[in-house]
Amino acid sequence: MVIHKRYLRKKIPLVLSLAFSLFLLLAGCTKNKNLPFYQFEVNPKTILIVDDVRYIEDTDVIRCHPFAFGLFWKFNGEIGDTIGVCGGDNAKRGGGFDVCRIEGNEECHFLYVQPNQFVFGPYYTYFCFREDLQITPPSKETVSFVALGSKDTENISVRVDDPAMIASLLEAFHGESIQALDGGEWMFGSLIMHHKEFPFLQCEIKCCYSTKQEISYCQNQDREWFVLPAEWYGVISEHGFPAKKE
Numbered sequence: 579m580v581i582h583k584r585y586l587r588k589k590i591p592l593v594l595s596l597a598f599s600l601f602l603l604l605a606g607c608t609k610n611k612n613l614p615f616y617q618f619e620v621n622p623k624t625i626l627i628v629d630d631v632r633y634i635e636d637t638d639v640i641r642c643h644p645f646a647f648g649l650f651w652k653f654n655g656e657i658g659d660t661i662g663v664c665g666g667d668n669a670k671r672g673g674g675f676d677v678c679r680i681e682g683n684e685e686c687h688f689l690y691v692q693p694n695q696f697v698f699g700p701y702y703t704y705f706c707f708r709e710d711l712q713i714t715p716p717s718k719e720t721v722s723f724v725a726l727g728s729k730d731t732e733n734i735s736v737r738v739d740d741p742a743m744i745a746s747l748l749e750a751f752h753g754e755s756i757q758a759l760d761g762g763e764w765m766f767g768s769l770i771m772h773h774k775e776f777p778f779l780q781c782e783i784k785c786c787y788s789t790k791q792e793i794s795y796c797q798n799q800d801r802e803w804f805v806l807p808a809e810w811y812g813v814i815s816e817h818g819f820p821a822k823k824e
Contacts, residue, residue, distance in 0.1 A: 616677055618664035618691065626664060626691060626706045628677065633689055633706035639713050640779065642690075642705040648799030649751060650715055653705050655778025656681035657690050664691065675704075682778060687711050716781045718745040722774040726767065726813070727820045734770070735817040744771075746807045751783060751796055753804045759795065762788035767819030769796065787814045 617627040624635035642653040658681045663673030676694040679686060691704040707713055714720060718741045727734030738744070747769065766786045773779035785806065787794035794811040795803040806814075 613660065614662040615673055616662045616664040618673075618675065618677075620704075624704055624706065626677065626689065626704070628662065628686075628689065632709040634709045635704050635706050636713070639715055640705055640707065642703055649748075649781065649783075651713070651773060651779040651781055653680075653688075653690075653778060654780045655683075657692070660694075661689075663694065680778060683776065687776070713779075716771050716773075717748065720774055721771045721781075722777075723772055725770045725772065726817055727770065735820045736813065738813060743807075743809060743813075747783070747796070747810060750804050750806050750810075751798055755804065756802045757795060757805055759786070759803060762790040764788050765819060767814075785814070787811060789815055 617625075619625045626633040638650065640651045640653065658679035660676045660678050662677040663675060664677055665674035674693065674695065675691050678690040678692065680688045680690060686708075688705065688707045691706060693701060693703075721744050723737045723739040724744060724747065725734040726736050726738075764786045765788070766784070769783045769785050771781040771783070784797040785795060786797075786803075792811065792815075794806040794814050796806050797803055
């Protein structure tokens with residue numbers, strides 16, 4: 579009997595926590611009932627219509643999943659106010675999804691769509707941009723600078739804004755000469771490309787360098803290593819990667 583009571587005491591906080599979370603979700607749905615209801619489709623492609631403006635999702639150019647990497651932009655910003663709901667049958671049930679602004683983008687070129695109620699299974703979110711907005715993959719024309727460090731702009735060691743160096747980095751990334759890391763003490767970090775017009779769009783490239791071998795590498799989306807040009811090794815070895823924040 580004592581064991582049973584102890585078991586209940588351990589379970590009570592968990593039950594209360596789940597109940598409180600459910601209460602918050604239900605409260606959120608109630609709050610969103612008076613918001614505008616927008617048309618939203620995900621098949622055959624993602625389309626969101628807000629005030630007669632069409633928004634689309636293109637995962638070949640922009641992705642919002644934090645663990646996805648490759649030569650495409652990733653959303654690294656703050657989600658703003660909810661301007662409406664979408665999905666489901668009608669607004670009275672909360673729509674199923676919130677349509678949110680992006681901080682720093684008052685013109686609403688981009689919108690973030692996320693569930694506003696409890697979801698069984700995968701938690702899908704969508705990062706949509708105006709269909710008439712031309713968003714292209716990272717290039718020397720669209721990258722303002724490359725930072726050595728992390729996505730946190732306060733935690734970088736140096737910025738590289740020379741178009742020729744940006745172009746050489748992209749050329750190396752698209753290279754065909756696959757290398758293997760061999761010997762030496764390797765220091766690993768990231769090169770973060772920042773979009774010229776939209777700073778909340780960034781592109782992360784994994785890289786490493788060895789002062790013993792006097793060489794640096796970058797990694798593509800297939801986790802293959804390519805040699806970086808000598809000028810990049812010079813910058814990386816001189817400044818190094820900042821320590822990660824704990």
